[in-house]
Amino acid sequence: MSEPVRIRLSDVAAEAGVSLATASKALNGTGRMTDQTRDRVKQAADRLGFRPNAMARALIRQRSMTVGLLTNDSYGRFTMPVMAGVAAALVDEGISVFMCNIEDDAQAGRLHLDAMLDKQVDGIILTGKRIDTALPVDLEGLSIPVVHVFTKAPPDTVSLVSDDAQGAGEAVRWIAGLGRQRLAHVTGPADFASVAERARAFAEVAGPDAPVLHGPWSEAWGHEAVDRLWRGGGTVPDGIFCGNDQIARGVIDALRERGVDVPGDVSVVGFDNWDIVAAATRPPLTSVDMNLKALGREAGRLIRALAEGQPVAPGLRRMPCRLVVRRSCGGGET
Amino acid sequence: MSEPVRIRLSDVAAEAGVSLATASKALNGTGRMTDQTRDRVKQAADRLGFRPNAMARALIRQRSMTVGLLTNDSYGRFTMPVMAGVAAALVDEGISVFMCNIEDDAQAGRLHLDAMLDKQVDGIILTGKRIDTALPVDLEGLSIPVVHVFTKAPPDTVSLVSDDAQGAGEAVRWIAGLGRQRLAHVTGPADFASVAERARAFAEVAGPDAPVLHGPWSEAWGHEAVDRLWRGGGTVPDGIFCGNDQIARGVIDALRERGVDVPGDVSVVGFDNWDIVAAATRPPLTSVDMNLKALGREAGRLIRALAEGQPVAPGLRRMPCRLVVRRSCGGGET
DNA sequence: GTGAAAGCGCTAACAG
DNA sequence: CTGTTAGCGCTTTCAC
Numbered sequence: 001m002s003e004p005v006r007i008r009l010s011d012v013a014a015e016a017g018v019s020l021a022t023a024s025k026a027l028n029g030t031g032r033m034t035d036q037t038r039d040r041v042k043q044a045a046d047r048l049g050f051r052p053n054a055m056a057r058a059l060i061r062q063r064s065m066t067v068g069l070l071t072n073d074s075y076g077r078f079t080m081p082v083m084a085g086v087a088a089a090l091v092d093e094g095i096s097v098f099m100c101n102i103e104d105d106a107q108a109g110r111l112h113l114d115a116m117l118d119k120q121v122d123g124i125i126l127t128g129k130r131i132d133t134a135l136p137v138d139l140e141g142l143s144i145p146v147v148h149v150f151t152k153a154p155p156d157t158v159s160l161v162s163d164d165a166q167g168a169g170e171a172v173r174w175i176a177g178l179g180r181q182r183l184a185h186v187t188g189p190a191d192f193a194s195v196a197e198r199a200r201a202f203a204e205v206a207g208p209d210a211p212v213l214h215g216p217w218s219e220a221w222g223h224e225a226v227d228r229l230w231r232g233g234g235t236v237p238d239g240i241f242c243g244n245d246q247i248a249r250g251v252i253d254a255l256r257e258r259g260v261d262v263p264g265d266v267s268v269v270g271f272d273n274w275d276i277v278a279a280a281t282r283p284p285l286t287s288v289d290m291n292l293k294a295l296g297r298e299a300g301r302l303i304r305a306l307a308e309g310q311p312v313a314p315g316l317r318r319m320p321c322r323l324v325v326r327r328s329c330g331g332g333e334t
Numbered sequence: 335m336s337e338p339v340r341i342r343l344s345d346v347a348a349e350a351g352v353s354l355a356t357a358s359k360a361l362n363g364t365g366r367m368t369d370q371t372r373d374r375v376k377q378a379a380d381r382l383g384f385r386p387n388a389m390a391r392a393l394i395r396q397r398s399m400t401v402g403l404l405t406n407d408s409y410g411r412f413t414m415p416v417m418a419g420v421a422a423a424l425v426d427e428g429i430s431v432f433m434c435n436i437e438d439d440a441q442a443g444r445l446h447l448d449a450m451l452d453k454q455v456d457g458i459i460l461t462g463k464r465i466d467t468a469l470p471v472d473l474e475g476l477s478i479p480v481v482h483v484f485t486k487a488p489p490d491t492v493s494l495v496s497d498d499a500q501g502a503g504e505a506v507r508w509i510a511g512l513g514r515q516r517l518a519h520v521t522g523p524a525d526f527a528s529v530a531e532r533a534r535a536f537a538e539v540a541g542p543d544a545p546v547l548h549g550p551w552s553e554a555w556g557h558e559a560v561d562r563l564w565r566g567g568g569t570v571p572d573g574i575f576c577g578n579d580q581i582a583r584g585v586i587d588a589l590r591e592r593g594v595d596v597p598g599d600v601s602v603v604g605f606d607n608w609d610i611v612a613a614a615t616r617p618p619l620t621s622v623d624m625n626l627k628a629l630g631r632e633a634g635r636l637i638r639a640l641a642e643g644q645p646v647a648p649g650l651r652r653m654p655c656r657l658v659v660r661r662s663c664g665g666g667e668t
Numbered sequence: 669g670t671g672a673a674a675g676c677g678c679t680a681a682c683a684g
Numbered sequence: 685c686t687g688t689t690a691g692c693g694c695t696t697t698c699a700c
Binding site: 019058 | 685686687688689691692693694
Binding site for chain 1: 676677678679680
């Protein structure tokens with residue numbers, strides 16, 4: 001119905017009976033003038049429903065109040081929470097985030113990155129799905145700050161990952177604290193950096209002789225690993241720490257099929273706290289949560305600081321994980 | 335290393351030995367000039383690595399070449415593919431997409447929407463996770479186009495959903511085509527619009543007396559439904575069409591636990607084709623794919639057409655689903 | 669064919 | 685304390 005006319009600052013100035021410059025200063029809290037004048041302008045702005053044109057402002061300030069988020073995690077398992085955190089950390093400053101999924105396509109990466117750079121983004125956040133491979137984007141000679149989240153980053157760049165070792169440590173100590181003595185670790189492929197980190201933390205608590213089984217990140221592998229562990233017929237584990245929730249689910253299903261009670265006979269803990277999996281296992285899965293949204297918030301904070309020219313120490317930041325206790329390991333609740 | 339100086343059009347003009355105006359026209363293919371001049375400018379631009387400042391251009395053209403995507407699907411199950419489609423459809427035009435997840439928080443909605451409007455987005459795409467509830471954002475009096483995807487839309491707006499009836503129909507006809515005679519439908523809560531659509535399509539093929547069981551969207555419900563169907567001891571189904579993949583997984587697990595062979599004794603089909611679930615069921619699940627990326631591409635196409643002032647008929651558009659055949663219903667391959 | 673000049677909506681000196 | 689003026693980087697009439 002209503003004519004969708006965009007109110008300009010000049011309209012506000014006219015309405016308040018002041019000059020453009022005064023109106024600008026009044027609204028931005030800069031300059032000096034009587035409180036009365038300032039209020040009058042503000043009220044005029046409210047009355048008219050004035051919203052400053054961010055584009056024009058950006059042109060002058062040389063800051064667009066936008067950041068770009070590139071990811072190769074087409075699934076969104078990691079990216080959605082991270083980006084929620086980023087957006088939450090930045091919206092209060094009036095910063096919006098461009099997002100796009102470039103899969104692992106270097107050409108798409110170039111294309112989307114260029115589009116964002118043309119839009120004068122104040123910074124770029126790169127998000128991935130594993131910490132030991134990089135996105136196929138060339139950031140050479142970029143004049144804006146970059147923050148890496150959950151992806152491989154060149155040295156001396158600002159980057160953020162979750163603390164695999166700490167998270168794994170908490171999980172394994174929790175199982176051990178339940179009185180479990182014969183621990184095993186069923187995890188993903190050995191060439192994943194996080195797998196190594198988690199395995200190291202496992203060995204530190206469980207001892208160097210505790211079995212560590214590597215395989216794919218799948219439920220099927222969880223099944224097979226249980227078969228292997230139980231096949232020998234010798235001593236079997238009473239606590240299994242899994243490299244991710246899908247493996248954990250496979251492990252739990254396989255144990256149930258063997259008549260082994262979880263958590264009665266064996267405690268099982270997963271990693272990722274992927275609610276869709278963790279809630280569907282029987283019993284519900286105790287798992288390590290990587291606090292991805294917090295990671296995102298921190299990424300947002302950092303990119304803003306960098307964009308504002310504040311000093312930020314380069315290097316890898318490890319953000320703490322937390323254990324979410326459900327019924328699969330006993331001793332817990334929920 | 336290299337001074338990160340942004341090349342301006344004036345630099346290009348100087349390099350090519352022409353005026354600002356000519357340089358602009360040369361690069362945009364507008365105006366009239368000798369091909370020689372045009373080439374000279376283009377080469378100068380290339381040489382210098384000129385990238386036009388989208389902000390300045392937008393200020394004049396009154397088009398920012400950006401669109402905003404708001405979602406309440408924090409999980410990203412629907413939104414990630416949709417937004418991949420949107421971005422893919424628009425990147426070639428140099429359009430980037432702002433994205434944010436507002437959960438179901440009206441205040442966050444207002445905040446993020448305002449931030450995007452301030453940035454002069456050329457259009458808004460709203461994405462949800464079910465077609466019968468709306469996002470908590472007020473779009474009254476907006477002067478830019480809006481496209482609704484997978485969410486409830488007011489009448490006479492442009493909106494896009496997947497064709498539940500068609501998808502369900504294909505699935506059920508497929509099962510029937512395999513020779514299955516006693517079909518059952520295990521699905522989600524009756525108050526979901528898509529549940530009703532799918533159930534209607536099911537009844538059309540399977541007959542009005544074929545059982546339809548409603549429950550939560552969970553694996554546990556799939557289990558329970560099988561218990562109910564088999565408890566009577568009378569005639570049991572030989573084909574089960576499930577309302578989503580999680581239910582289907584529960585159904586398949588429950589059948590296996592009862593010693594019922596899938597697909598030997600019973601064919602099972604899911605809905606969503608959520609690869610993470612469909613691939614993990616034993617056997618892998620035949621499921622209806624909603625073509626969400628295509629939905630996103632179409633949304634991108636529509637929002638662009640609208641932004642360019644092209645006529646677009648308002649109303650609901652149903653995009654076709656397709657059946658992805660795996661082993662859970664027999665007769666198929668993979 | 670090419671260029672000078674006006675201006676998109678706003679901010680920031682600098683005068684008054 | 686307030687207003688005039690000069691741009692931000694680009695496009696686009698309109699003269700030459």
